[in-house]
Amino acid sequence: MQFELTETQQLLKNSAREFFAAECPMAEVRRLMDTESGFDPALWSKIAAQGWPGLLFAEQYGGAELGLVEAAVTMEEMGRALAPTPFLSTVLLAGTLIDAAGSEQQKKTWLAPICRGEARSTLALLEAGVRWEADAVALPATRSNGGMQLNGRKLFVTDAGAADFLVVAARGDGALALAVVEAGARGVEIQPMPAMDRTRRYYQVVFDQALVPEGNVLARGEAACSALEHALDVATVGLCAEMVGGMQKELETAVQYAQTRKQFGKPIGQFQAVQHQCADMLLLAESSRSAAYYAAWAMSQQIPERRLAVSVAKSYSSDAAREAGNRAIQVHGGMGFTWENDLHLYYRRAKSSETLFGDAIFHRERIARLLMD
Amino acid sequence: MDLNLTPQEQQFRDHLRAWLKENLPADWERRAALESREHGFGFLRAWQRKLCEAGWVGVAWPREYGGRGATLLEQVIFVQEMARARAPQLANVLGVSLIGPTIIQFGADAQKRRYLPKILSAEEIWCQGFSEPNAGSDLAALRTEGRLEDGHFLVNGQKIWTSLANHADWCAMLIRTDPSSAKHQGLTYLLVDMHSPGVEVRPLRQMTGESEFNEVFFHDVRVPAENALGKVGEGWKVAIGTLMHERATLGAGMQIAYTRQFDRLVEIARKLDRNGRPASQDPVIRQKLAQCYAEIQILGLNQMRTISRVSSSGAPGPEGSFQKIFWTEFNQRFQQVAQELLGPYGQLEAGSDLAVDDGGWAYGFLRARGNTIEAGTSEIQRNIVGHFVLGLPKSY
Numbered sequence: 096m097q098f099e100l101t102e103t104q105q106l107l108k109n110s111a112r113e114f115f116a117a118e119c120p121m122a123e124v125r126r127l128m129d130t131e132s133g134f135d136p137a138l139w140s141k142i143a144a145q146g147w148p149g150l151l152f153a154e155q156y157g158g159a160e161l162g163l164v165e166a167a168v169t170m171e172e173m174g175r176a177l178a179p180t181p182f183l184s185t186v187l188l189a190g191t192l193i194d195a196a197g198s199e200q201q202k203k204t205w206l207a208p209i210c211r212g213e214a215r216s217t218l219a220l221l222e223a224g225v226r227w228e229a230d231a232v233a234l235p236a237t238r239s240n241g242g243m244q245l246n247g248r249k250l251f252v253t254d255a256g257a258a259d260f261l262v263v264a265a266r267g268d269g270a271l272a273l274a275v276v277e278a279g280a281r282g283v284e285i286q287p288m289p290a291m292d293r294t295r296r297y298y299q300v301v302f303d304q305a306l307v308p309e310g311n312v313l314a315r316g317e318a319a320c321s322a323l324e325h326a327l328d329v330a331t332v333g334l335c336a337e338m339v340g341g342m343q344k345e346l347e348t349a350v351q352y353a354q355t356r357k358q359f360g361k362p363i364g365q366f367q368a369v370q371h372q373c374a375d376m377l378l379l380a381e382s383s384r385s386a387a388y389y390a391a392w393a394m395s396q397q398i399p400e401r402r403l404a405v406s407v408a409k410s411y412s413s414d415a416a417r418e419a420g421n422r423a424i425q426v427h428g429g430m431g432f433t434w435e436n437d438l439h440l441y442y443r444r445a446k447s448s449e450t451l452f453g454d455a456i457f458h459r460e461r462i463a464r465l466l467m468d
Numbered sequence: 469m470d471l472n473l474t475p476q477e478q479q480f481r482d483h484l485r486a487w488l489k490e491n492l493p494a495d496w497e498r499r500a501a502l503e504s505r506e507h508g509f510g511f512l513r514a515w516q517r518k519l520c521e522a523g524w525v526g527v528a529w530p531r532e533y534g535g536r537g538a539t540l541l542e543q544v545i546f547v548q549e550m551a552r553a554r555a556p557q558l559a560n561v562l563g564v565s566l567i568g569p570t571i572i573q574f575g576a577d578a579q580k581r582r583y584l585p586k587i588l589s590a591e592e593i594w595c596q597g598f599s600e601p602n603a604g605s606d607l608a609a610l611r612t613e614g615r616l617e618d619g620h621f622l623v624n625g626q627k628i629w630t631s632l633a634n635h636a637d638w639c640a641m642l643i644r645t646d647p648s649s650a651k652h653q654g655l656t657y658l659l660v661d662m663h664s665p666g667v668e669v670r671p672l673r674q675m676t677g678e679s680e681f682n683e684v685f686f687h688d689v690r691v692p693a694e695n696a697l698g699k700v701g702e703g704w705k706v707a708i709g710t711l712m713h714e715r716a717t718l719g720a721g722m723q724i725a726y727t728r729q730f731d732r733l734v735e736i737a738r739k740l741d742r743n744g745r746p747a748s749q750d751p752v753i754r755q756k757l758a759q760c761y762a763e764i765q766i767l768g769l770n771q772m773r774t775i776s777r778v779s780s781s782g783a784p785g786p787e788g789s790f791q792k793i794f795w796t797e798f799n800q801r802f803q804q805v806a807q808e809l810l811g812p813y814g815q816l817e818a819g820s821d822l823a824v825d826d827g828g829w830a831y832g833f834l835r836a837r838g839n840t841i842e843a844g845t846s847e848i849q850r851n852i853v854g855h856f857v858l859g860l861p862k863s864y
Contacts (some may be wrong), residue, residue: 096470096775097469364860374793374853374858388773460758466758
């Protein structure tokens with residue numbers, strides 16, 4: 096039994112940390128935050144040059160055929176840097192979906208450009224009921240000219256503004272269908288949903304008689320359901336790792352501040368009331384890390400308990416990321432409440448991550464279902 | 469990263485599992501309960517002797533001292549398998565897990581030969597005399613003194629919270645041998661024969677009604693000078709070594725024990741009516757049970773990560789404090805969830821025919837209060853994490 100990163104995994108993590116420190120420092124995050132799309136094609140090209148978009152996928156599509164643990168440690172460092180990139184949406188969500196549900200031809204058409212860093216994508220799943228499950232999908236896909244016609248609205252679609260094409264979950268003849276839709280296609284409108292987190296944008300996507308050729312349908316029915324479930328689990332693991340990176344950064348920031356800020360002639364970190372807040376942050380961050388790494392390993396090995404492992408990680412870290420943020424801000428006192436301090440940016444991200452792919456309540460119910468029903 | 473056991477680890481586990489299946493009396497709990505308290509302990513001594521003969525006591529000890537030289541993970545597997553089989557605790561649990569390793573680390577050869585074999589065989593039971601009425605979290609404030617007179621320490625003072633003192637033949641204690649020196653200096657780690665004249669043991673009754681702890685009084689107890697472990701005046705260094713052992717091994721079987729309790733709660737929830745349907749279908753109960761499950765899993769995962777890290781880095785460090793905060797505070801929440809599930813039945817004790825699981829949940833709820841206090845309070849553990857792990861200034 097060895098529950099530590101291998102040397103290669105650690106090297107990957109280190110190089111990701113160095114990369115984001117150099118290419119995406121906080122000044123850059125803040126600059127992008129204030130741009131209209133929040134997306135920087137130049138940064139994405141540099142990420143692509145590292146080969147990370149292909150990390151999870153087969154060599155024949157230009158991938159590196161590494162596992163989810165490697166993807167997770169990369170995401171952990173993106174979370175630490177609060178990097179505004181569509182990596183989660185493009186690679187872990189859409190890429191995994193196309194890989195799991197697509198035909199050979201479809202993978203060549205859409206997965207290969209993702210691996211090469213030439214295309215970006217995302218998943219359009221949620222509707223007004225905001226439930227992260229296949230059976231919640233209602234958006235009608237009616238038969239039309241040998242293809243499908245989509246009508247309706249998708250909500251909370253991450254990074255859609257940067258996407259070249261979307262994977263859309265719809266319902267046709269009672270069955271779930273997953274289809275690739277070009278972002279610029281006729282009848283597709285992508286509108287921002289301004290929200291707390293300016294470093295990962297949400298969009299609503301409105302379909303008005305949007306036509307999807309049959310060749311763009313990745314899967315229908317059972318195959319579509321299981322691909323969707325798998326991709327959501329993969330992306331959830333990546334998100335949990337990203338949350339760990341954010342918590343780690345908040346912890347380090349709070350500890351550093353507690354060591355230097357003085358009151359009553361002492362560093363405030365000497366007061367137990369402050370010190371214990373920091374100890375609790377460590378507990379939250381390390382526990383979330385154990386759960387995220389285990390879920391990554393469980394998914395990569397396809398062990399029977401993998402779904403439980405994913406929901407354990409997401410339910411725990413959804414609460415932990417918010418709690419760690421609360422404590423980090425509190426330790427910083429008035430400075431923690433200012434716009435100039437970076438903590439609120441992490442706090443906003445934590446709040447968005449808390450509900451993305453299902454909040455703690457959703458994942459605890461999933462645990463209960465898997466264990467008790 | 470590979471969370472599967474290696475073939476060697478698997479072999480260790482299977483070997484132990486098979487031995488336990490063969491040798492653990494299925495009805496040991498009933499037998500231990502039926503016998504008088506004294507006999508109950510006799511049963512535990514006999515059980516440890518049996519384990520010892522098969523080489524299953526002191527698995528962490530080096531082979532030259534009668535141990536198995538097990539890796540850290542094998543030690544964890546040992547604790548987990550014992551918990552899984554619901555095997556009784558070793559009679560000499562403190563001797564095997566704390567005092568023996570300290571003697572191995574700091575003892576002279578003659579001391580090792582004299583004490584170690586009888587620790588393993590449970591022929592001599594050990595207790596640990598650290599805490600005093602005015603030296604709890606602030607252990608170095610202890611005042612029990614030992615004056616050196618014609619080759620003997622004359623020991624006077626009082627220890628408290630001493631587990632097993634009522635059964636113990638020996639006490640490994642920390643005393644002040646130089647009253648003039650500063651707090652952490654002038655302390656000596658001394659091995660004291662509990663049958664010496666002047667030793668008096670009084671059981672403490674705790675809020676659960678039982679007595680796990682004792683007060684021990686020492687009136688002019690004569691202890692040969694050669695019974696000092698390590699150098700006279702360097703007792704603090706020796707004691708800290710012991711505390712690290714305590715925190716590294718404590719809690720390893722907790723995930724197994726909690727998982728068993730959790731499974732039982734799910735079983736109860738399926739049968740128990742709540743608002744006209746099984747409690748297992750009640751959304752609030754489902755949320756709470758799922759949260760417990762998640763925390764039990766994470767408790768085990770944190771443990772495994774710590775074990776992996778310590779295995780590659782060497783000695784146990786302050787990681788144990790982190791674990792202790794997690795499992796003790798979790799258990800208090802967990803016992804409360806059990807109480808909420810059981811409702812008024814949760815309070816019933818063994819005498820009631822409606823008590824659930826012989827009142828085990830009422831006991832568990834009350835007993836959990838001690839978890840965040842014994843073996844270092846949560847506050848002290850957070851100080852340790854803050855200072856030794858995070859590098860914040862020492863607060864006291």
